[in-house]
Amino acid sequence: MAAELEKEIALEIGHVLFIDIVGYSKLSINEQNAAVDELTQIVRATKQFQKAEAAGCLIKIATGDGMALVFYQSPEAPVRCATELSRMLKDHPRLRVRMGIHSGPVSGVIDVTGKANVAGAGVNMAQRVMDCGDAGHILLSKHVAEDLEEYEQWRPLLHDLGTCEVKHGVRVSVVNLYDDRFGNATLPRKFETVKKRRTRMRWAAFSAALLALAAIVAGIVMFFPNRVRSVLAAP
Template identity: 60%
Template sequence: MNAQDTSAEPKPDLPLEIAHVLLIDVVGYSKLLVNEQIELLQELNQIVRGTECFRAAETKGKLIRVSTGDGMALLFFHSPEEPARCALEISRTLQGHPHIQLRMGVHSGPVNQVTDVNDKTNIAGSAQRVMDCGDAGHILLSKRVAEDLQQLSHWRPHLYDLGEYEMKHGVRVSIVNLFTAELGNSERPRSLSKAPEKADTALPAQTSSKKGRARLLIGIGIFFVIFSLIVLAIVALIFTPAILRSRQAALPIPVQEQERPSGASLPAPEKSIAVLPFENLSSDKENAYFTDGVQDEILTDLAKIADLKVISRTSVMQYKTGIARNLRDIGQQLGVAHLLEGSVQRAANRVRVNAQLIDARTDAHLWGQTYDRDLADVFAIQSEVAKAIADQLQAKLSPNEKAAIEKPPTTDVTAFDLYSRAKNLVLTTTFSAVNKQKLLQAVDLLSQALARDSFFFLAQCQLAYAHDQLYFLGIDSRRTSLSRISRLRRRVG
């Protein structure tokens, strides 16, 4: 039976199963050096695999693990308690690893295990929207998960409703903060500083940032303040209207007013930028990976400048070209004042790179440049764009940062080609047989790149990461994988 015949046949409904997703994101990932990123993710993998919830679900065969580039997603299938417990376990372990800062999001929804986890199911997207609201240390839950956990008495003291908020594309999300006296982050996320669209009544509304004991003390304090005010008012009424007026003038601001959110979101830092995915204008659409590589290197160069706030690759890839972009909305969603757009066109041994700097607050065009050069000059173009952006944003650029930006990742364009293709494969790898082949193909491409340039540092790091993923996904044996990683790390060091 050929493929055409197969596609013509009616397909039976595929069974859906409720999955409980824990999405984990490394805060500040894009600011790390490449070898630091690799080592941190390896350490995080070991921490996650060491949790009791992870081992129990893996033993039962009821766990899907997905790498997300700067973190991971874990899909549990037994209970919403699993991702919540796992998040708290990870948070507890991280107390001994203060250099690892995470934010986590939890959501539940139907998913088909037969398809790839990233194959257009909205469950990961919902978890992403919840997690993106958090800061370092936060464990944020969707309303669906929180309502399930609220049915269990031991979870109730640790669930704090933050209200309902409108996200991009008009999607409304109710968010609940999970924390204990020792674990999680009790502070209100900075991105949720504005008043919620809708107050939530299904869970106790909690807007204070104090722990449970502190909230109790505040409640007692409010009671005594109100009681004292009533006594004072009565005394004032008994004696003279003048006393009443003086007392009213001296009344403290009510606690409710002090704690009320301002209703306005924090302004984006002036020296902040997101590098949006570049458009591939090459006639050969297979060059899309090369375009991604150029954009990624410009982003990486900008991230080397300490005076700039640069949004990570994972956060910006959702705005791939081909989708209508509202730059003001994107700037607000990412919390940046500036956006960099561009395109890459490659033909034979020539390359044309166009870059434009936009003020996301006003849609004003601040700077633009087209570079039409030999393909071998692509690395110089990347560093020139980064330095031009730093100059436009008046960012301080130290001699060491300038030298790091001007240093090309490799002098071999073909090696960079191979590396870019491999990195794209690694970053889109999920837990399935098809993606196992993608990961093995990436290892082969990176090996070819290193055969051409054995000092290609980024390729060495990416190869170490690929082998680490082979082990994490259970494709490679522990002994073989760790041996290869150890050899690569010695080369990198």
């Protein structure tokens, strides 16, 4: 029955921009609806969105507290859309948004209502990357960043953050995209926590090394006086 009601979309590589509204769950129902409507209007006004939609190379998915946009032309498409959106959001300070980008395999269906939906590793990873950030961040997977590094105009904007642990203990390598016109240069809170934990571990290791050294020195101090007395007492 499902096969008769759904038309499958072939597995292919999608360039995914995942967007959500920070603090969405704390808003009232009316505020949530207004925030989603406002975000939708701003996204639809971006040139990259309009270009991809006109070319038929874009799938739009509502996620409740935001959306996922799957581009099929170039790995630059979601990045350009994100930077344009970030600049436009400066005129909407109450709308706090974070974004994550990844390129990977996606597949989907067109259901009986005619609406397109997609799923797959590409979408899942874009969401995981986004989850590592805070309001204003445009975070990229390492895979996307490596693609962009091939172009000189992107290199100065890529700032490696290292790895971040997300749901189910999965670790993802993340790069922060920003300059003075878009993005957020602040270290995400998840990475700040990791940084503090690593600092505590380094201090713990350093303290343990000092204690071990002190024990060795104390042993030497105790051994040599006894050794000297033994030599002097010998006939």
